[in-house]
Amino acid sequence: MDIPALQKKLDEAKYICSGDVAATLLVALRLGRPLLIEGPAGVGKTEIAKVMASALDRELVRLQCYEGLDESKALYEWNYQKQLLSIQVQMDRRDADELTRSLFSDEYLLERPLLRAIRSEKPVVLLIDEIDKSDEEFEAFLLELLSEMQVTIPETGAVKASSIPFVVLTSNRTRPLGEALRRRCAYLYLQYPDIDKEMSIIKAKRPNVNEHLAVQVAQAIHDLRQSETILKKPSIAETLDWVSALEALGISDLTKETARQTMGFVLKSSEDLEAAGDVLYGESCGCGHDHDHGHEHCGACGHHQA
Amino acid sequence: MSVYLEKLAEFSAMLRSQGLAVGTQETADACEILTVIDLSDRETVRLALQAVYAKSREEQAVFQHCFDGFFVSAEQRDALRRKQEAEAREMAQRRREAEQEMQVNGQPMDLREDLQEVYVQMGEDKRDQLRQMLEKMKGNLQRSPKLYSNFIRSVFMRFLLEQQMAMEDDAAVGSEELDPDMALLYRDISQFKDADIPRAAALIAAISRQLDAELSRKRQGQGHSGKLDFRRTIRRGLETGGSFYRLSYRKKRQKKRRLVLLCDVSGSMLQFSEFVLRFIKSMTEVSESSQTFLFSEEVREVDAFALQNMDAFRDHVRSSGLFGRGTDLGGALEELCQRRPAPLGPSSTLLILSDTKTIDLPRAAQAVVEARRQAGRVLWLNPIPQRKWPYMASIQTMASLCQMAPCSTLEELTRSCRKLMK
Structure with missing residues (x-):
């Protein structure tokens, strides 16, 4: 597979991406390296793993990271209740060694996402989502898996991957990741899409939306993201939600009033909602410039007019 | 193939010298990926190598700078060489001029080497200011050579130190303009404008949350006091049919400063x-x-x-x-x-x-x-x-x-x- 072929597959899965994203994905795939994706929240980091699973026709195994996540939740755990029950049932069995051995067999092993991914006969896409939320100990624990594609279970020994999964790690950069982890991965930084790409995404995901509305929404979202007063920038999912909301209300033209009514789908805090009016329509601009120049930016103060 | 390998090894060394953590594994990966992509497409080569070598947003900026400097066409290389030679000639000429200009009573001024270099590198307008000052002092210099030569030297030193500080400031500007938040992170706090303050406040909140999390994790990992926590142990024992398979201990009390x-x-x-x-x-x-x-x-x-x-x-x-x-x-x-x-x-x-x-x-x-x-x-x-x-x-x-x-x-x-x- 080459870059255009991969890009075509991603297009088919309705993931609009640039050549550099496709190139990085291909490099990671070819080298069998895990791919570490960083970027602001809502740029489509997790989506990459999902569309890669679809493009490569593989199962997606997902591990959501959080503070306190440990190997019993990520890798495996023994089914203690079942083991104890089994001991009590087989109490009078003479061969104690055999009983002990049987207690640490597959029958009593609870497979968690990491073990499931590497024991799968068919290669899968393993998504380790928001790795920055996990503890440093867990990050260190992942090193063996990411470099050797194997994990060690103390009671049974090392488990080698039956097939090499395509591993995608995502991070919002809430804490710096260790050098050791970074070194084992190919790296991709995703940014918010530009207006044209946002338009393509809207058209791909909401094919029935009218062209004029799509342009207006993409422009407005771009302005909100560029504005310094908006603290939580709108994500791509929020753009699509906004379009859906406008469609559901039968709105085909984004005016000051319709934007105000539906802005809650894009911005989720009262401060941002308050600032949005200024950003999009220069409600309390106070810059002293003439803002009656149609749906354009005021070059002097950066405000936007409807 | 060996030529490619040699070039890649040189490129790896260059990246390493710029602070990137590049090991043999990265060079081997780069080698492997170059065998499967179209080498005639410079952009594809750049993206492929970037994915292999650069492991963070900061490293991507360093990588791009190095890539543009390393992988150049023969014409670009010649042009670059000609430009560097012209610059070197110009600097040599300026050094000769500086040697003649930084003299008092026919004797070279006693200035540190780095300050002499600042004089060579600073703009013509700034040098003019010093030349004019020297010109004005000529009469005084003849009347009292020792006193005025010391005075001139101290004025030169002060002026050159200020210039050196300004040059260092200029060098820092723009080096981290990667994304707005990152730029804010590296910008001098005293230079923040009013418009930056909400973003800076949000950034501070995010960083302090992160530091808090790091600190609480550090404290969690500091082990237990050695005293058994009976309530938790009995509760956990219930999960395993009353067997105390896993014991729980009381946490160490933290003394905060x-x-x-x-x-x-x-x-x-x-x-x-x-x-x-x-x-x-x-x-x-x-x-x-x-x-x-x-x-x-x-x-x-x-x-x-x-x-x-x-x-x-x-x-x-x-x-x-x-x-x-x-x-x-x-x-x-x-x-x-x-x-x-x-x-x-x-x-x-x-x-x-x-x-x-x-x-x-x-x-x-x-x-x-x-x-x-x-x-x-x-x-x-x-x-x-x-x-x-x-x-x-x-x-x-x-x-x-x-x-x-x-x-x-x-x-x-x-x-x-x-x-x-x-």
């Missing part, structure tokens, strides 16, 4: 102090049991929680009568040391936020020594960029008396706060 903040709010320090205060107070893990004092010529104790807003902070400083006055660090520290009940003690950390510019430096130095004796630990946060420290005697004096950390940017402030948590 008391923090005493002494913030300089005179003149240019105001914005910086507000940011630092906001930063430190938003770290709940270090802000429990702390006292905050603001000072210029006098000291006032304040409730930092009531001042977590730029406007409230400025209003308070103005109404307290501290604003627009000089800085008397010695007086402030003496008052802090004599205060009863004593804010400083063996379990307290004194955090001084100041640029070390104070009246009566010897008295201030003595007061720092006394504060260090009373407090368990003294940490100085200095908003002057570290590269300027060698030029300022007051900083060198204070840095020799206590631990000093730079925090002219939010990134440096984060690093200093990590130091504070240790």
Whole structure:
């Protein structure tokens, strides 16, 4: 597979991406390296793993990271209740060694996402989502898996991957990741899409939306993201939600009033909602410039007019 | 193939010299990926190598710079060589001119080599200023050669030092303009505009959350007290049919250090102090049991929680009568040391936020020594960029008396706060 072929597959899965994203994905795939994706929240980091699973026709195994996540939740755990029950049932069995051995067999092993991914006969896409939320100990624990594609279970020994999964790690950069982890991965930084790409995404995901509305929404979202007063920038999912909301209300033209009514789908805090009016329509601009120049930016103060 | 390998090894070495963690594995990966992509497409090669070599956003910027410098066509290389040769010729010419110009009474001026180089590199307008000064002094020089040659040398030195500092500032500008947040993280706090403040406040909140999480994780990992927690052990035992398979222990009690903040709010320090205060107070893990004092010529104790807003902070400083006055660090520290009940003690950390510019430096130095004796630990946060420290005697004096950390940017402030948590 080459870059255009991969890009075509991603297009088919309705993931609009640039050549550099496709190139990085291909490099990671070819080298069998895990791919570490960083970027602001809502740029489509997790989506990459999902569309890669679809493009490569593989199962997606997902591990959501959080503070306190440990190997019993990520890798495996023994089914203690079942083991104890089994001991009590087989109490009078003479061969104690055999009983002990049987207690640490597959029958009593609870497979968690990491073990499931590497024991799968068919290669899968393993998504380790928001790795920055996990503890440093867990990050260190992942090193063996990411470099050797194997994990060690103390009671049974090392488990080698039956097939090499395509591993995608995502991070919002809430804490710096260790050098050791970074070194084992190919790296991709995703940014918010530009207006044209946002338009393509809207058209791909909401094919029935009218062209004029799509342009207006993409422009407005771009302005909100560029504005310094908006603290939580709108994500791509929020753009699509906004379009859906406008469609559901039968709105085909984004005016000051319709934007105000539906802005809650894009911005989720009262401060941002308050600032949005200024950003999009220069409600309390106070810059002293003439803002009656149609749906354009005021070059002097950066405000936007409807 | 061996030519490619050799080039890649050279490129790896170049990246390594620029601070990227490039090992043999990366070079091997780069080699492997080059065998499967179209080598005639420069952009594809760049993207493929970037994915292999650069492991963070910062490293991507360094990589792109190195790639553009390393992989050039023969014409570009020749043009670059010609340009470098022309520049080298021009510099040699300027050095010769400088040697002739920096003479007093026919003798070369006694100046450090790095300052001579500053003279060579600085703009023609600045050199003109010095030439004009020399011209004006010619008459005086003939009357009293020794006195005026020393005076001219000191003027030259001062001017060149200022230029050197300015050149270093220029070199720092734009080097981290990767994304808006990152740029803000590396920008001098005193240069923040009003429009930056909401974003900076959001960034501070995010960083302090991160630091809090790091600190609580560190504390979680500090083991147990050795005493069994019966309630938890019995509860967990129920999960395994009454067998106490896993024991639970009581956690160690954490003794947090008391923090005493002494913030300089005179003149240019105001914005910086507000940011630092906001930063430190938003770290709940270090802000429990702390006292905050603001000072210029006098000291006032304040409730930092009531001042977590730029406007409230400025209003308070103005109404307290501290604003627009000089800085008397010695007086402030003496008052802090004599205060009863004593804010400083063996379990307290004194955090001084100041640029070390104070009246009566010897008295201030003595007061720092006394504060260090009373407090368990003294940490100085200095908003002057570290590269300027060698030029300022007051900083060198204070840095020799206590631990000093730079925090002219939010990134440096984060690093200093990590130091504070240790």
